[in-house]
Structure formats: C-alpha cells, structure tokens
Amino acid sequence: MKNLSTVDNTLESWPRVILNTYGTPPVELVSGKGATVTDELGRVHIDLLAGIAVNALGHAHPAIIEAVTNQLGQLGHVSNLFASRPVVEVAAELVSRFSRGDADLAAATQVFFCNSGTEANEAAFKLARLTGRTRVLAAFHGFHGRTMGALAMTGQPDKRAPFAPMPAGVEFYPYGDLEYLRRLIEMDPKDTAAIILEPIQGETGVVPAPWGFLRGVRELCDEYGLLFIIDEVQTGIGRTGDFFAHQHDGVIPDVVTMAKGLGGGLPIGACLATGEAARLFTPGKHGTTFGGNPIACAAARAVLSVVDDHFCAEVTRKGELFTSELLELEGVESVRGRGLMLGVVLERPVAKQAVSAGFDFGLILNAPAENILRLTPPLVITDEEISAAVTALRALLNSLQERSPEHDL
Template identity: 45%
Template sequence: MKKIDIKKADQEKIVGTYARYDLVADSGKGAVCVDEKGKEYIDFTAGIGVNSLGFCDEGWVKAVTKQLKKLQHVSNLFYTEPQARVAELLTARTGLSKVFFSNSGAEANEVAIKAARKYSNNKYGNDINWITTLENSFHGRTMAAITATGQESYHKDFYPFLGNFSYCKPNDLEDLQKNVTDKTCAIMLEIIQGEGGVVNLKKEFLQEVEELCRRKDMVFIVDEVQTGIGRTGTLFAYEQFGIKPDIVTFAKGIGGGLPIGGALFGEKVCDVLGPGNHGTTYGGNPVACAGALEVLTRMDEAFLKEVAEKGEYMKKKLLSMPSVVSVSGMGLMIGVEIEGKEAKAVVAAALENGLMSLTAKDKIRLLPPLTITYEEIDKGLKILEDVLK
C-alpha cells in the first residue's frame, strides 16, 4: 500500500466533525502512545475512557484474537457464548436482571429512553411520558440522546427535537420537585457529569431522586457510559452512593477498545421490551464481547481498589501544582480547575511535551487507562506541572 499524507487525506476526505489535535497515532503499549515519527506520549485520555486496560494489553489481545479466529459475527438472530457470559457477569455483579447490548453509549441511552416510556405507556397510558434530565448533562448525539442532553450548545442547529423532556439544575432538590410532574415517567442523570466539566452529583440529591422515582413509580435511569466499568474505583459509580437504579447504561471502558455498550435493566423494567421493540445488527458482537469478558474478569476487588488509590494519588499531586484551583471527579476520572490559563492551551502545550490529555468545559480532564503505572502517572504529571509553571 502506497504511503499517504495522513493529515491531508483526513482533512480532504473525512467530514470535519472533529477538531483534531496535531498527533498521528501509530502504535501504543499500556499508557504510552507512539506517533508516526516514533515520539512517545503518556496517555491520560484512554481514548476518552475507552482503553480501560491501556493500549494492546496482552490478555485482551489474546482474548479478542482467539474469538476472531473462531467467529467474528453472526447477528442477534442467534445465540453466542461470549454475549451470554458477559450478561451473566454483569447481572451477577450488579444484582440487576437483564442486559441489552448496543454499540455505543448514545445507543444505550436510546434504549433506556424507549424502555422508560414503554413501561409508563403500558401501565398508565400514553399521557405520562415526560423525562427529566439535568442541565449541563451529556447523553450522546443521536436525536433522543441529544434531546436528553441538557446543554444548549449541543442543541444549536438541530431543531426540532423530541418532545417531552425537561431539565433541572444539578444538585438542586427544589428545582427537581418543580420539574417532576404527574406526567413524568423517568429521571435520567450521570453520577459525574463528564462532558459538563467533571461535576460530581451529591449523595443526598441522588438518594432523593431514587426515593422520588420509587414513590411515583417512575423509571430511574443512571448513565454510566463514562463513569462505569471501574473508572471511579467501583464497577459502577452508583454503588458508592447507596442507590440502585432501574436502568444503568454503559459503554466506553467495557470493550477495552472495541465498540460495545448496553443497558442493564432491573426487575421493574427487565421484561418491558419484547421481540421487535428494539434491536441492533452489531450489538453484543462476539469479538467485542470477548474483549469485554477479559475487561470484566480483570476488574476484581484488588484491581478496583488500586484504581481508587491511583486517583487519590493523582488528586493530591495535582492540588499542589501552580494554577490549580480545585480537583473534581472520582477514581481515575479527574477534572482540574485552573486559573490564569486556558485549559485548551494547557492541553495543547502538554501534547507538544509528550502528554495526551483532554478538556471538559473550562477544566482539564484526565481519564488515564486504569492499568497505568505510578511511574507513568508521575511522568505525565511532571509534564503537566511544567506546562502550568
């Protein structure tokens, strides 16, 4: 195959929906990415939280390759072992009842929205179908998921949207009460608002949402697309708040780099959807499920404890750096508020010096692989500190 100018081809032939950084990624191992010229970068992005085991983890590669040689796809008209095994693991570890597999977080949120409305329609008729989400939230870019997203910047240019969504202020119990009416069928939220700036929700707010949903027989949906699968130091972040949602959506880190997502359904809603109500050609693909099985098997109690410890280690170091005002998030999902500098400029400068990082609103966002070593953490934080100086 002839050599091409990658950046030129991208700019001329790929729809310009991404403001790419000036890096052509060529290879990687663990938390180190290598560009096409051989320069190494410490990765504090994990592909926006996807590469939970880092680049080219040996166990993950072996599991995926073994499945690739056996069966790469067969569709959901038939049974496959990897899909059944992932479903067994997820339900056993959460106590939730059933799983629907999708390809992405947006698709997972779509099925959650449909299930919530069908639950209410079946039980109470078609008038009770409003869904309350939070301002500053992000649930995806498909039409239902973007409607659920409580940020005007994502809505601009794409009207009209689905009807019957309302938005309440995060952590505001009074505003929650105003938004939830007799027409509301579900409340949907993130435990930590990732794209919204790594904003933590408060325990009392989350518990009040759960109590309200139970009292009014609404469906409680928790979007764990970014917070789930070990990212916050537990398999799902909601486990740390004494709540149990009716539906939990997930994606990103479960595939370890392959596209897979889904929704876990509790007993209340696990039989709402039947044949023909929803579907996907690729969801629960056996190769993606083989990768997910490796990811989930690795995430035992010791692994998750280490994720939490690494997160605390990073937070402590970050708080001692110049220009850092505060640090938010949980585990290895970290938001860094800075003053006197622009987050985008800091991230761009850090990249030049060998560190891949992200932004979220006006914060620096760090989502390193969960397997990152302390040596790699220190190396990445040193680059960030030097840029902030």
C-alpha cells in the same frame, strides 16, 4: 486482489476524505502500550485521556489481544438471530456486578447489548416511553450522546439547537437540586416516566453529584413510580473506584447504561434493566444488527476478568495519589472527581492551550472547559507514570505562565 487506496500523509489527507465533525486532528497516533502512545514523529506520550475513558486496560493489553484473536478465529458475527456464548457470559457477569450477591435482584435483571453509549441511552429513552408516559427529566449540562433521542436528553443547548426540533417530552433540572426536581415532577406526575442523570457529569467538566442527591432521586422515583436511569457510560467499569459509580452512593437504579471502558477499546454498549423496566422490551420493540457481537463481547469479557474488586481498589488508591500530587502544582485551584476520573480546575483559563502544548511535553490531555483539564487515563497507569505526568504537567503549566500577557507585564 485489488490494491487498496493508500495515502502519503495521514493528517494532510484527513480533511480531504473525512467529514468535518471533529476538525483535523493535531497528531497521528501509530502505536500504544499500556498507558503510553507513540505518534507519527516517534514521540512517546503519557495518555491521560484513554480514548475518552475507553481504554480501561490501556493499549495492547495481552488479555484483550488473546480474547479477540481467539474469538475471531471462531465466529466474528452472527447477529441476534442466533446465540453465542460470549454475549451471555458478559451479560451474566454484568448482572452479577450490578446485583452484588442479591439473588432476587440478579433474577430480575437483564441486559441489552448495543455498540456505544449513545445507543445505550437511546435504548433507555425508549424504555421510558414504553411505560406509557412521555416526560423524561434530565439534568442541565448533562451529556448522553449524539443521536436524536440521546441528544434530546443532553442538557447542553448548543449541541441540540442545530438539530431542532428535538423529540418532545424532555425537560431539564439543575444537577443536584432535589427541590427543583420535585416541583418539576409535580407539574405533571402522571405523565412523568423517568429521571436520568450521570453520577459524575463528564463532558461538562467532571462534576460529581452532591452527596445524597442520588439517594434523593431514588426516593423521588419510588414516590412517583418513575424509572431511575443512571448513565454510567463514562463512570462505569471501575473508572471511579467502584465498578459502577452509583454503588458509591448505595442506590439501585432501574436502568443503567454503559459503554466506553466495557470493551477496552472495542465498540460495545449495554443497557441494563431490572424489575419492571426489564419487562418493557418485547420482540420487535428494539434491536441492533451489531449489538452483542461475539468479538466485542470477547473483549468485554477480558476486561471484566481483570477489573475485579482488588483492581477497583487500586483505581481508588491511584486516584488519591494523582490528586495529592496535582494539588501541589502551581496554577491548580482544585481537583474534583473520583478514582481515575478527575477534573483539574486551573486558576487561569489556559486548559485548551495546555491540550495543544501537551504534545510537546509528552502528554495527551483534554479540556472540557477553558479552565478544566479532564484526566481519564488507562486504569492500568502506574504510580511512576502518574508522577511523570505530574512532573510534565508542572513544566507545561509553567511554560504557559511564562507566555501569558500578565507575565510580560
């Protein structure tokens, strides 16, 4: 057997062999357990990012390890030219979680599996176009992915501009503004196919939809015959304390996209469609080689076996505990979000400095804006780890205050 290439130093070799899409990472992580990770220097960090809301059950969860190991010993990949039990079981469970006991809704709902949230939103975009209409209405500041179709629906011009022209037909509305959205629909109602939104905008700083907005969008879609697409890529799988975040608002969308936490660390995405939307795809209209991979579905099944109603209730409780402790910190203006998807709004624009300095305080952090820390820890984080994280964050923010020019004055 040929000896494979080895490197002496991961971080030094990174820019030599890895395309510069993210820059060189500041730290190499080598292991993890639950809500903590260990870096190459042996430092242990509380992981408040969880791979960007991916590691729902944390690192090295025994249920995922067992499920993946068993499945790998049976079948690794079969393509969608053949059936395998894990894909059907996960689809059935997602339909059950979506329908919540409504037999008619369950009977009208089906799932398409892919490999990421971007691909799930790409599938949703194609479903919208299969209605025979071309306009898709998306929210300013929303984020739906990096492929051309998903990027076209992303309301962040700086991400779209380098790849213009985008696929045509997407127009943008202010998140939360029902009147603006109605006026936009009425500009061309016969060619408007769908409205897409996130229940909580994650990449723009954890911004929840105003109460009543999702219900208002549902009513607009019913009035004009549009598909209501909800992007649950980041908010789904118990992240906000409900299995799907839209369930908090009591609405039923036509299409739901999901990924991230579904595989607990393995790459899997899903596009769930119900009613007329579930009949739009027919053989030849869409596909993917790896979607529904038995190993990824085995991991998803393990995640779903853990994330039950009691687990989601615990996520709500932990989120409330985390929020209450964060609000006691000097330098924190407010905390928004739900469950364990929290945006910590800082009084000063030091969030990115906090991310860089966090490694010295044992914290993995993320800053989607200059004054916002996004916290999406593993859903299995303990009360003790939450308190330890807040204590470390207090010390971190105090250290930044001491370094500030205002403090020197």
